[in-house]
Amino acid sequence: MTILVSGGAGFIGGNFVLDWLVQHDETVVNLDKLTYAGNLDTLQGLRGNNRHVFVHGDIGDRELVSDLLSMHRPRAVINFAAESHVDRSIHGPGDFIQTNIVGTFNLLEAVRGYWDGLAEDEKQGFRFLHVSTDEVYGTLSKDDAPFNELNRYEPNSPYSASKAASDHLVRAWHHTYGLPVLTTNCSNNYGPYHFPEKLIPLVILNALSGKSLPIYGDGQQIRDWLYVRDHCSAIRRVLEAGKLGETYNVGGWNEKPNLEVVHTICAILDELRPKADGSRYSDQITFVRDRPGHDRRYAIDARKLERELGWRPAETFETGIRKTIAWYLDNQDWVRNVTSGAYREWVGKQYEVEL
Ligand code: NAD
Ligand code: TYD
Numbered sequence: 001m002t003i004l005v006s007g008g009a010g011f012i013g014g015n016f017v018l019d020w021l022v023q024h025d026e027t028v029v030n031l032d033k034l035t036y037a038g039n040l041d042t043l044q045g046l047r048g049n050n051r052h053v054f055v056h057g058d059i060g061d062r063e064l065v066s067d068l069l070s071m072h073r074p075r076a077v078i079n080f081a082a083e084s085h086v087d088r089s090i091h092g093p094g095d096f097i098q099t100n101i102v103g104t105f106n107l108l109e110a111v112r113g114y115w116d117g118l119a120e121d122e123k124q125g126f127r128f129l130h131v132s133t134d135e136v137y138g139t140l141s142k143d144d145a146p147f148n149e150l151n152r153y154e155p156n157s158p159y160s161a162s163k164a165a166s167d168h169l170v171r172a173w174h175h176t177y178g179l180p181v182l183t184t185n186c187s188n189n190y191g192p193y194h195f196p197e198k199l200i201p202l203v204i205l206n207a208l209s210g211k212s213l214p215i216y217g218d219g220q221q222i223r224d225w226l227y228v229r230d231h232c233s234a235i236r237r238v239l240e241a242g243k244l245g246e247t248y249n250v251g252g253w254n255e256k257p258n259l260e261v262v263h264t265i266c267a268i269l270d271e272l273r274p275k276a277d278g279s280r281y282s283d284q285i286t287f288v289r290d291r292p293g294h295d296r297r298y299a300i301d302a303r304k305l306e307r308e309l310g311w312r313p314a315e316t317f318e319t320g321i322r323k324t325i326a327w328y329l330d331n332q333d334w335v336r337n338v339t340s341g342a343y344r345e346w347v348g349k350q351y352e353v354e355l
Contacts, residue, residue, distance in 0.1 A: 002027040002074045003027075004076070005029070006031045006077070006078070007079070007081030007082060008030035008032055008080065009038035010037050011194045011195055012189055014043060015191065015192065016080065016235060019232050019233075021046065021051055025051075027052070030053065031064075031065070033057065034056055037083075037084065039193070039343045040054070041333075041334050041337050042193045053072070059081045059103040060102055065110035066114065075122070075125055075126060076129065077111050078235065079129065083100060085159070085197055085198065086157045086159045088159075088197075090157065100166050101166055104130070104166040108170065108179070111128055115179060128180065128182070129238065129239050129242075130181060130184070132184060132186070134185050134251065134298050134300050135159065135163065137155075137298075138156050138160075139156060140297040140298065141296070144299075146251070146301040149247050149304055157293055167247075170183055182248070184247070185247060185249050186226060186231050186234070186251065191327070192324065192331070199261065200225075202214075203261075204324070205328065205339065207266060212284050213266075213284045215285060215286065215287050217287075219257065219259030220259065221295070222257050223256065223258065223261075224253070224256075224299045225252060225317050225321075226313060227314075230252060230320075234250040234305060234311050234313075238305070242309065248304060249301060249302055252317070253313075261321075262285060263282055264317075
């Protein structure tokens with residue numbers, strides 16, 4: 001059996017592929033465009049593993065995706081591919097519209113063509129799982145209940161609006177064409193292989209290199225943090241047992257203001273890698289101009305996933321953040337390549353498959 005994963009050279013997709021190949025005996029076809037966020041170094045350990053087939057390509061390339069589907073005949077497609085950084089979406093929304101909306105549309109059409117042609121039993125078993133975000137629900141006030149699956153979509157950034165549009169397309173392809181889809185809406189992830197444009201890896205790496213730790217606005221914005229491997233286990237569970245056409249919110253019950261997250265990272269670094277001059281990492285904290293339209297609070301109510309599918313996260317924020325910091329300290333080669341840009345030389349060209 002085979003699954004097709006898109007965006008599997010990115011942060012969450014990469015963790016998903018690595019975990020999947022340990023836990024299952026199925027092959028993974030990994031389709032990734034290798035944008036700045038795609039990093040083949042993350043998949044280094046899979047060299048020579050014939051159950052991992054890397055394909056350099058775009059989810060928006062309908063012909064390529066159709067060829068891959070008819071060649072590999074996957075039983076499921078899991079869509080991680082996206083432009084994912086809110087700040088980039090503010091500076092240049094075009095790529096977000098192109099990949100997250102038009103790309104998802106083309107992917108859905110290629111998958112629909114493949115699924116239509118399957119034998120009845122294969123059709124029944126097939127799944128399209130779309131990986132999405134809690135940011136589609138907009139922002140919460142301090143006393144609001146966390147987002148559940150019935151919350152209205154009220155996206156505020158070009159990123160979240162493009163993800164919201166993709167969720168609507170996925171929903172429509174189920175209702176109109178019967179495509180067997182599942183959607184997950186997850187809170188902020190953190191963990192190994194996270195590109196250092198996002199808060200947690202940026203703070204760890206800036207702290208270690210003596211740079212400032214930029215806090216947007218007053219630093220009291222709240223995010224609900226989930227260790228990436230817990231997100232991956234939730235996706236596996238939804239793929240296995242999720243009800244067709246349903247959406248599942250995924251979260252770790254770990255709401256934290258940004259400033260507290262940054263202080264926690266600094267305190268752990270003070271302990272694990274004390275500075276030679278005796279100063280504290282938190283001395284590097286700098287308050288900077290706020291992000292335009294900055295959502296104040298995200299929080300996920302993950303009770304549906306727990307109640308219906310029995311999923312719970314394995315990590316608390318305290319255990320997960322320690323693991324994450326230890327990983328960055330222990331994986332200096334990955335860090336060096338990502339910070340120098342060397343990872344973009346696509347050293348893994350031999351992964352590529354000729355069609
Ligand atoms: P990422 O930016 O680290 O990785 C995205 C990957 O997709 C990269 O490898 C990139 O090369 C690839 N890609 C981009 N455009 C593509 C295209 N047109 N065709 C094929 N591949 C393409 O993102 P991530 O943090 O791993 O997020 C993965 C998914 O999870 C996204 O859909 C994101 O919206 C969602 N999500 C992320 C978070 C989070 O906290 N990071 C939380 C909830 C949901
Ligand atoms: P980020 O990791 O970009 O995720 P998202 O915007 O999808 O939640 O940012 C997490 C929070 O941290 C968000 O409130 C913005 C804030 N932030 C900073 O304060 N400083 C930074 O340098 C970055 C990248 C983010």
